[in-house]
Amino acid sequence: MTSTIEERNSEKGLARVAQALAGWTEKWFPDAYVVALAGVFLVAAAALANGSSPQTVVDAFGDGFWDLTAFTLQMAMVVLTGYVVATSPPVARLIDKLATVPRTASSAVSFVAFLSMSVSLVNWGLSLVFGGLLARAIARRTDLRVDYRALGAAAFMGLGAVWALGLSSSAAQLQATAASLPPALLNITGVLDFGRTIFTWQSMLMCAIIMAITVVIAHYSAPKGAAIKTAEQMDVDLDDQPAQVAPRSRPGEWLEYSRILPMLAVLMTAGWLISQLASKPVLTVVSSLNGYLLVFLMLGLALHGTPRKFLQAVSLAVPATAGILVQFPLYAAMAAILTKAQGRGGITVSEHLAEFFTSIGGGGSFAIIIAIYTVILGIFVPSGGGKWLVEAPYVMQSATDVQMNLGWTVQIYNVAEALPNLINPFFMLPLLAVLKLRARDLVGFTFLQFMFHLPVVLLLVWLLGTTFEFVPPIH
Template sequence: MNTRDKPLAPVNQSDRPRGVVAGLVYVFERVMPDPFVLSIGLTFFVSVIAVAFAPHGSVPVVLASWYSGTFNILGFALQMILILATGYAIADAPIVQRGLRALAAKVQTPTRAALIVFPIVAVAAWLNWGLGLVVGALLSREIARRVKVDFAWLVAGSYSAWSVCNSGLSSSIALSQASHGNALNLVEKATGQVVPLSETVFAPFVFIPTVLVVVVMTAIFIWMHPKQEQVVAFIDTQSGDNTSGAASEADPHARVASSGTSGASLSFAARAENSPLGTVFLLALGVGYLAMTWHTKGFELDINTTILIFLLAGLALQRTPIAYADAIRRAARQTGSMLLQYPVYGGIMGIMTGTGLASMIAKSFVAIATPATLPVLSYLSSLIITLLIPSAGGHWAVQGPFVLPAALSLHASVPRTAMGVAMAENVSNMLQPFWAVPVVAIAGIRIQRVMGYTAVTFVVSLVIYAAALWLIP
């Protein structure tokens, strides 16, 4: 059942967010349509603007550009889905879940909960945004089972810590610009060069505010925890101890044991599924390739190598081929909206570039921007676009074609301009519930109260990232 089809439960007056937060909750939950529907509306808007104003905005050009853009982005869409799926498979591994339970056992107070959740989820999200989403949701559930904390506050804290993902190693904008031949490597298409991660993710103007957001928001969330009499605690509606439902569904060893079948009488298919030999073979291939490539070309990360690393890590942690396959199947349940939206965003990109609309907008940016102000203008415009296009790759497909030409024309910093877009996504995602959907689904909580807390994260991180773009070299 779609979360939008579920009736909204009444909210007690003592629990209801007030003021600006109440307005935001109302807009997101009752007015804003599903992101897929919103992307269709954006396609219509861009099509109309292109026909009316673009240099080559005839209807046949719009149609042809939309078609080519829709299918040119499919490779990138699969890469983004694999990043989520491989991250999920790592967090789903039994050893990782045991680690999460051990961490949760160390928590006795809300303050300790924040001090554990924020750094762990932030590091996980910085490494892989899919991993961060799942770790945050599962860790929040485990802690809430043991300690009386406001569950919405805790889930919102993990989601706030996750917000740094677009400044990390799985940032689709940073990775696409570092990947030779990537469909969305707009820098390479314009200049023939790629932008290494040392100039984006690891640059001081990105890394410093990322750390600062985690530290500051940890302190603010500790301060924001409701009084004990106002706490809405977690109610476990699932039986069993596995928060993801993974053990009963996917552990082949458990299935074999429960069936009473001895290893000697297993069929060939069952032995092959449960044998670690297939995993070892794939690990040897993957590790061998990485060792060979890094030895000959030096250490580098792009989208494909990032996916490969997390694929190998998940295989190693899940141990057997069937366990890993089952983990990926569970991860696939979270990817439906992405499968729908990425082709639509590709179509928008095709219209903007094919009709000349993107270049026209770039000239407008050049007219009002300077080399110093363009990254900040890119950041501010990205704040708005993210609310409409809440997926990094799709967002970049729309904004990149006019931001980067403006940077090249003005001789502004290309990495700073591109990462201004990415950092704004970190900020606006705190008001955009799209990426919170898998979090609240895994955690088992309604989204309204969560977004009330993350609105505070939006305001604080907005200031921190803007100041970093402007002040840090």
């Protein structure tokens, strides 16, 4: 208890406020699953207040509960494949080499922030594990004394800054995959490939600006001198020796320890990918969530070398997917109640919300209000893909009504959706398991990032949004 008080007293300014907020969050903020459950009943109450009958509400709940089964599995696989790739021997060797690059404590923190964000643009699950292992590798250096809390917070910047502007963006992937879109949303938006969302020059410019700001804040907020708390001072074990695979004990296990089958699977995947690229536009292939996951899964198999080593890595990755598997059905139920439970005059809650956002009007005011709304909702519903399915039907209908570019509306959601992660520690959980830290150890630094990110994001969605023209949905 005394050490905790001393830690808080040693902080100044924003960092001290952030540590107080982290302590409050750790004590009072419920588990994300409990928040999702409460969200279902809140939405149900809104539908009843709108004039829906109890029978209509429970029918929408039950009928919609499994609407996202395919998408739930896909999002769980994003985490699993990222974890498997990050823990493979070749990537582990790469991490050890990268850990030798920084020369000062501050540059080490900003270096981890930059790499975690860069990796998150490819796969946010990979970013969490990669960033955590890189932070640990730097902390093991005997020639460099770095604050382990700041390193851990930097490793989280991929999820807290730009992940949703990259290839594994749940909302962008969903909008580009017709089979994963609920019919109600598909009728409003049509299919939006990456060329209309994450690959627009406005989105890429916004991503570059946010990355630059994040790196600078990470660099200058890293503790120095006596304020540094190393992993050793925090009693963190930094031994990252991989678990040994048991030797083959019987002839029937031969193929489990052979590279033959993984090589054949990788060759088949490569053949499929070449065929897809030869017959379809590149953006269509890149936007395919199923294809993206296939390539990453086979990459993990190839990097681990044998089926036995691969399956050992998968078993370690599965616990990190638990939150997605049990929460996404609740998000599907929320979306169904919002869009299907008709009330007075046959109007749903979703349609009322659409009318509200439409009343705001188009242009910069619409972009800013949608961004702020996304941030607030994200604090209570920490899920990029699940929350998009709750939010998208009325937000995208409003965007169509005020003739806001639909692709840019997705990116407004994406850039704003990352911000709550800097406050709500739900998505920190896999990283904390790697770092062997508590959320309160990191939130002081991530909250500082949030204070700078929020006004910058609001300014960018307004300014860059003025460069778009409205394009009707393509079905």
